[in-house]
Amino acid sequence: MLGSLFILLSSIPLVLSWPDGAPCVHAAFESMNPLEAVEHQGGLQLSVPPYEIAIDQKCYWRNQPIGLTLQGLNESVFFKGFVIQPFKWNNDQLGNRIGQLVRLDDNGSWQQQCFRFKDSATHSHDEKKKHIKMWWKNDDELDTVQFVATVVKHQTMFWVKSVRSRPIPPCRLNRDGFPSYRAPLPTVPPPVKQFKMETFRVFDSIGAETLDQTLHNQPQPSPIATSPTMTKIIPVVDGFQRGSASFSAQVQTSTAPPPLPATVQTTTFRPIPARPRQQIVAQQPSPAFRRRGQSTFRQSSSFSSGTCIDRDPQNRCPQWRQFCRSPSHQRYLSTFCARTCQFCR
Known part of the structure; x- marks a missing residue:
């Protein structure tokens, strides 16, 4: 019993609230959802987010970087964490990620979430920020791109994939862009896997003394059925x-x-x-x-x-x-x- 409990404890990953950026793990990369970390429970916001993604251009050319800035709607609005990804856009239907995010300055407040792909950026520290600028480029001119962000104001207040830029088409197809675009209202994201939540509730409520007492009270192996109870x-x-x-x-x-x-x-x-x-x-x-x-x-x-x-x-x-x-x-x-x-x- 003790060995099984040790293996279970050893197999449980440490759950953090990602102060140094969203981790490069499949669940967090795909969902862009802070609820993958236990400490963020109860912080999902479904109101209109007080943030925007401003784009320097109305369209893009192949292999020509365009600038984008994640910022508050006014100077008093700040945020601590974020994840931003470029998606193929088709009438508010998001497709695959396209292009790559690049750095053209010495701003160290953001980093690639996964250096292998370079299509997802996240914060590198949890200090307050009013704006973050980065660049994006694509090696073809086939698809319209939209930048989608999850923004965390603090540990229990965040908007999941609710901050969207206006769609940016290839310049060879549409040089005017979509000036009258309005982003859809926030919706409830798909639920995260409950195994992590349930495991945390179990082991977070057990202190060292309680754990020792639990192990002490574990039932001992029962004697052989054909043997009477031992007294001497x-x-x-x-x-x-x-x-x-x-x-x-x-x-x-x-x-x-x-x-x-x-x-x-x-x-x-x-x-x-x-x-x-x-x-x-x-x-x-x-x-x-x-x-x-x-x-x-x-x-x-x-x-x-x-x-x-x-x-x-x-x-x-x-x-x-x-x-x-x-x-x-x-x-x-x-x-x-x-x-x-x-x-x-």
């Missing part, structure tokens, strides 16, 4: 099983296990047929030990030679850790949980 460790030939409450009373009166014959048959001790278990009896005591009446639970000589492993067939040694120093169970744990109990020499 009971040594058996191939590990330990969970004893029932009634069986626990019997163990309290007799802490030492009954003596086992020198040669143990693998078919005689199967108290809980849960799943196929490792044949621990594969390493039989040497004949010298049998002549001395040694029990099969005596620590194997392999541990003294540097081998340190847990031999419990169901990997339950971490559950027996609290009994590692118990005199009544120490010799059994040294055989089956030597590594967990640190009995290695």
